[in-house]
Amino acid sequence: MLTIGNYVKAKTLEEAYELNQARNSRVMGGMMWMRLGNAKVKTVIDLSGLGLDKIEESDNVIKIGAMCTLRQIEESEALRNLYGDGFAEAVRHIVGVQFRNQATVGGSIYGRFGFSDVLTAFLALDTFVELYDGGTIHLSEFVKRKPDKDILLSIIVRKSKRKFRYESIRQTKTDFPVIACAVVTGIVHGQETWFFSVGARPMKAELVDKAWEIPRDASEEMIAEYARKAASEFTYGTNMRGSAQYRRHLAEVLIRREISSILAEER
Ligand SMILES: Cc1cc2nc3c(=O)[nH]c(=O)nc-3n(C[C@H](O)[C@H](O)[C@H](O)COP(=O)(O)OP(=O)(O)OC[C@H]3O[C@@H](n4cnc5c(N)ncnc54)[C@H](O)[C@@H]3O)c2cc1C
Numbered sequence: 001m002l003t004i005g006n007y008v009k010a011k012t013l014e015e016a017y018e019l020n021q022a023r024n025s026r027v028m029g030g031m032m033w034m035r036l037g038n039a040k041v042k043t044v045i046d047l048s049g050l051g052l053d054k055i056e057e058s059d060n061v062i063k064i065g066a067m068c069t070l071r072q073i074e075e076s077e078a079l080r081n082l083y084g085d086g087f088a089e090a091v092r093h094i095v096g097v098q099f100r101n102q103a104t105v106g107g108s109i110y111g112r113f114g115f116s117d118v119l120t121a122f123l124a125l126d127t128f129v130e131l132y133d134g135g136t137i138h139l140s141e142f143v144k145r146k147p148d149k150d151i152l153l154s155i156i157v158r159k160s161k162r163k164f165r166y167e168s169i170r171q172t173k174t175d176f177p178v179i180a181c182a183v184v185t186g187i188v189h190g191q192e193t194w195f196f197s198v199g200a201r202p203m204k205a206e207l208v209d210k211a212w213e214i215p216r217d218a219s220e221e222m223i224a225e226y227a228r229k230a231a232s233e234f235t236y237g238t239n240m241r242g243s244a245q246y247r248r249h250l251a252e253v254l255i256r257r258e259i260s261s262i263l264a265e266e267r
Contacts, residue, residue, distance in 0.1 A: 066106025
């Protein structure tokens with residue numbers, strides 16, 4: 001059971017950060033995950049009054065406040081215009097609309113959960129996290145860090161012309177994914193580059209990039225070979241939802257479908 005001593009709605013980021021330095025203080029996002037845990041929290045710090053609930057687009061970036069909900073991601077025109085249905089697909093299987101109206105992007109990314117669709121999707125793009133104390137760092141670096149007492153302020157996606165696809169497999173609707181895969185392609189420093197982010201392996205999402213120029217008229221066999229190579233770059237584990245071997249097979253299938261879908265759009 002979760003027990004909470006004090007609730008504080010922070011008036012400034014500085015106040016939130018200072019309060020969070022106490023050993024048994026916790027920042028709250030939507031509380032959807034935290035409320036299921038077993039902990040005695042002395043002070044829970046609510047960030048909802050600090051204006052972190054907006055998705056802002058500028059010429060170079062899309063900035064998503066940590067308190068934005070997963071539903072805001074699903075419905076964001078800015079993300080849809082740049083990346084098609086990819087983000088909506090990444091979050092739409094997470095429990096239900098009411099749940100997604102509460103669970104936050106900040107809680108999802110800060111948690112670095114091994115099952116996270118949200119992390120898998122953002123990792124595939126040129127994404128940064130803005131921290132109160134730790135500055136702005138690349139998401140791929142943040143993922144590797146251990147949770148600390150910093151506060152996640154926003155997720156920043158650097159805009160670039162990239163194609164984005166997302167797919168996951170679940171044993172039953174609304175369950176955690178058995179595997180989650182995002183494939184992104186774009187030109188990086190003049191070179192066609194493919195990014196593969198695979199999560200729920202069942203470990204935290206990881207990112208692999210390949211300087212591959214896949215011919216737009218590649219045969220199904222060629223695409224399957226690229227997918228096999230990409231999927232073999234990751235390690236897979238076994239849990240109650242599936243074996244390592246099954247996950248690897250699923251990753252290969254999803255990556256193949258996603259590459260095919262991107263190539264078909266460009267033909
Ligand atoms: C039943 C269930 C099913 C789920 N299924 C899926 C799924 O299929 N796919 C998926 O991707 N996710 C899934 N999730 C996870 C969910 O999407 C959210 O990631 C999760 O609920 C955390 O978001 P939250 O806003 O509720 O965070 P909270 O529960 O409030 O916080 C989570 C952690 O993050 C910390 N935190 C929150 N915000 C910040 C911040 N701004 N700065 C620093 N620390 C912060 C908190 O202190 C806490 O430690 C599921 C969750 C549940 C409960």
